[in-house]
Amino acid sequence: MTDINETRLPGVGTLHDFVCQSGERIGVISHHAGRREIVLYDADDPDRVSECTSMTPDEAHVLADLLGGTSVTERLHDLRQEIAGLAIDWLPISPQSAYAGKTIADTALRTRTGVTIVALVRGDQPIPAPGPDADLFADDTAVVVGTAAGIDAAARLLSAPAT
Amino acid sequence: MILAAPTGAATLLTELGAILVALALLGRLAARFGISSIPLYLLAGLAVGNGGVVELVTAQDFIETGAQIGVILLLLLLGLEYTGDELTAALRHHSPAGAVDLVLNFTPGLVLGLILGWDIRAALLLGGITYISSSGIIARVLTDLGNTGNRETPVVLAVLVTEDLVMALYLPLMAGLLIGGDAFDIGVEIAVAVTAVVVALGLAIKFGNRISAIVFNRSDENLLLSLLGLALLVAGIAERLQASAAVGAFLVGIALNGPAERAARNVLGPLRDLFAAMFFAFFGLQINPADLPPTLAVALALAVVTAATKLATGWWSARQAGIDWPGRLRAGATLVARGEFSIVIAGIAVADGIEADLGPLAAAYVLTLAICGPLLARAADPLARRINTRDKRARAAT
Numbered sequence: 429m430t431d432i433n434e435t436r437l438p439g440v441g442t443l444h445d446f447v448c449q450s451g452e453r454i455g456v457i458s459h460h461a462g463r464r465e466i467v468l469y470d471a472d473d474p475d476r477v478s479e480c481t482s483m484t485p486d487e488a489h490v491l492a493d494l495l496g497g498t499s500v501t502e503r504l505h506d507l508r509q510e511i512a513g514l515a516i517d518w519l520p521i522s523p524q525s526a527y528a529g530k531t532i533a534d535t536a537l538r539t540r541t542g543v544t545i546v547a548l549v550r551g552d553q554p555i556p557a558p559g560p561d562a563d564l565f566a567d568d569t570a571v572v573v574g575t576a577a578g579i580d581a582a583a584r585l586l587s588a589p590a591t
Numbered sequence: 592m593i594l595a596a597p598t599g600a601a602t603l604l605t606e607l608g609a610i611l612v613a614l615a616l617l618g619r620l621a622a623r624f625g626i627s628s629i630p631l632y633l634l635a636g637l638a639v640g641n642g643g644v645v646e647l648v649t650a651q652d653f654i655e656t657g658a659q660i661g662v663i664l665l666l667l668l669l670g671l672e673y674t675g676d677e678l679t680a681a682l683r684h685h686s687p688a689g690a691v692d693l694v695l696n697f698t699p700g701l702v703l704g705l706i707l708g709w710d711i712r713a714a715l716l717l718g719g720i721t722y723i724s725s726s727g728i729i730a731r732v733l734t735d736l737g738n739t740g741n742r743e744t745p746v747v748l749a750v751l752v753t754e755d756l757v758m759a760l761y762l763p764l765m766a767g768l769l770i771g772g773d774a775f776d777i778g779v780e781i782a783v784a785v786t787a788v789v790v791a792l793g794l795a796i797k798f799g800n801r802i803s804a805i806v807f808n809r810s811d812e813n814l815l816l817s818l819l820g821l822a823l824l825v826a827g828i829a830e831r832l833q834a835s836a837a838v839g840a841f842l843v844g845i846a847l848n849g850p851a852e853r854a855a856r857n858v859l860g861p862l863r864d865l866f867a868a869m870f871f872a873f874f875g876l877q878i879n880p881a882d883l884p885p886t887l888a889v890a891l892a893l894a895v896v897t898a899a900t901k902l903a904t905g906w907w908s909a910r911q912a913g914i915d916w917p918g919r920l921r922a923g924a925t926l927v928a929r930g931e932f933s934i935v936i937a938g939i940a941v942a943d944g945i946e947a948d949l950g951p952l953a954a955a956y957v958l959t960l961a962i963c964g965p966l967l968a969r970a971a972d973p974l975a976r977r978i979n980t981r982d983k984r985a986r987a988a989t
Contacts, residue, residue, distance in 0.1 A: 435745050438681055438752045439672035439730070443740060455740050460672075461853065467740035472979060475742040475918035476972070 445469075464488040515576045517583070518549075523566035524589045533560040535585065543574030543582040599649055606650035610639065614868050625735070625969075627728045629930045630961040632868050633954060636875020643880055654873050660823075661870030662935055663840040664863040667822045669726060669755060670844020671852055671859075675796030678845065681752040688746065688908035689753030695900040697722040703893055712768050713946035719761055720937055720953050721897045725930025726751050728961060732925060732968045743909045743918035747925050750908055758932060759842070762835035763788055765936075769943050770833060784834040788842070795846035803851035814851075815858045818843075837935060867931070874934050875954065877941050882951040890955035898960065898967065901926045917975035924971035928964025933957050 435443040437457070445455030445467075453469035455477075462485045470478040483491065521528050527535050538544055548555040548562065549569040555562065564570065572582055617631040638644045647654075682689075700721030704714025729751065733739050763784035767777055795802075806821065808814045822840045829839025847855055905923030914922065937953035940946065 436677060436680060437739070437745055438677040438748045439726070440733075440739060440748065443745075445740075457740050461856070465740065467737075469740075473915065473917050473975070475914050476921075477737055477740040480737045480740060 515579050516573050517579045519570045519572055519583050519586050521564050521568045526588055527564050528566040532562050541578045541581040543572050543578040545570045546573050547571040603649045606647055627961050629871055630958045632871035633875040636872035637880045640876035641879050654869050657866050657869035658873035661866035662837050663826045665867050665931055666837040666841040667844045668863050670841040671856055674848050675799055681749045685749035688750055691907055692750050692904045695904050699896045709946050713949055716940045720933040723754050723932040724926050725928045728928040728930045732965045743914045743922040746908045746912045747922050759788055759838050762838045766833045766835045780833055787832050787834050791842045795842050799846045799848050802846045803849050807851035811858050814854050818855050874938055878950050878954050883955055886952040886955050890952050893956055894959040898927045920975050921971045924967045927967050929957055929960040
């Protein structure tokens with residue numbers, strides 16, 4: 429799983445960036461107004477953007493589809509809404525995750541992070557209100573509710589590779 | 592005039608129309624040269640004001656009211672840019688940078704005011720003018736140069752956020768000081784104003800969601816009326832509490848978020864552009880161009896010193912964030928631009944009439960840095976790269 433950095437840009441939006449296997453750093457700026465910018469960083473000066481392309485939300489959707497992304501992850505930014513301190517988020521179960529193939533009870537998610545899995549999405553099939561003995565499979569998406577900090581912890585927990 | 596003698600209305604409309612057309616032409620000129628339109632609007636105001644090339648007869652009152660609305664809209668939309676979370680996060684992580692910024696950039700103005708033998712309050716206003724960078728110009732520069740994604744940009748933005756927060760306390764403080772009276776009265780006045788701002792800020796952050804839900808309406812027309820009405824109301828109340836109308840509007844902007852915020856930006860953006868242009872022109876209008884040349888040397892010296900202190904601020908803050916020297920240089924150069932908020936502060940001084948030289952000095956100062964700031968930001972990157980390649984060649988040679 430690639431490490432993605434998230435940086436808040438007050439008044440602008442959010443910047444997500446990561447280093448590709450080729451060593452190049454690439455980032456996406458999600459503007460508050462919905463515009464997306466794709467930025468590539470300079471090899472000589474890694475703090476500096478050397479190329480950037482601005483896209484309307486529609487164009488960004490098209491690009492995401494072309495890259496084979498699901499619209500779930502791509503809309504993460506909008507979907508993660510906070511309701512009076514409560515956040516809802518979509519967490520993918522990666523094939524490398526230690527919990528792929530385990531049950532919800534095995535994760536002890538609620539005890540460890542205070543976050544509850546309220547639904548699973550498997551392929552196109554939603555599984556609402558899964559019980560503690562429900563299985564988590566690779567490529568499932570867990571719909572979770574909790575505090576923002578709890579969800580960050582849950583995301584780390586669920587994506588941690590098996591040791 | 593065969594049809595009718597020129598009535599007041601006819602003169603008002605033609606004057607107003609002529610001014611707006613002139614501002615539009617200047618805006619195009621600014622865009623062509625890639626500079627901010629703010630300094631040109633100022634110059635336009637200088638040209639038509641007291642002692643200018645042509646003098647306005649009737650439009651002045653309307654422009655004055657428009658200018659007041661312009662300040663409120665400027666601050667309202669600035670507040671809209673930020674969510675409560677962003678403000679608290681910036682305070683938590685970037686207060687050292689904010690403190691360095693305040694000390695380095697407030698001091699030159701304050702000291703110059705004292706050297707010139709001004710009233711301490713006038714000196715404090717000049718400190719505010721040199722302290723605050725222009726969020727508007729800097730946002731434009733970041734986009735134009737494609738620097739938004741740079742790793743030093745969060746540092747630049749954090750400095751701007753802390754400045755805007757400081758401004759929310761500074762404006763009511765100055766308003767209290769300017770009313771005057773004995774020390775006790777001023778103390779009470781300021782305590783009331785600052786408490787009001789802090790409480791309102793807390794409420795805005797805590798209940799922003801609920802307020803936004805109430806204000807939001809699917810009809811743009813209704814939304815425009817609700818938002819503008821709310822902002823003017825709160826601004827009026829804030830002014831009554833001596834907490835400065837602009838700060839009231841800023842707090843309304845912070846309270847709004849979610850769909851209401853996005854819609855607000857769309858419907859209020861054009862309105863802001865119109866009235867803010869009037870505001871810049873009005874500031875120029877109040878100043879007699881003949882007063883400018885004597886202040887020019889001092890203004891330029893102040894501009895050079897405070898460009899250097901902003902460079903140092905950006906350099907230091909970026910270094911704290913682990914940015915390499917080219918990024919530090921860019922961060923510093925980007926922060927140099929002063930603009931709308933320096934004029935907001937200078938406008939307070941002119942309206943109060945506390946120091947006759949402050950207006951012209953501030954005008955010359957902002958004109959200089961609103962033009963030179965973006966140019967400096969543009970030059971930072973090529974400069975850094977040239978030094979970089981020279982370094983590399985030197986290293987290759989050894």
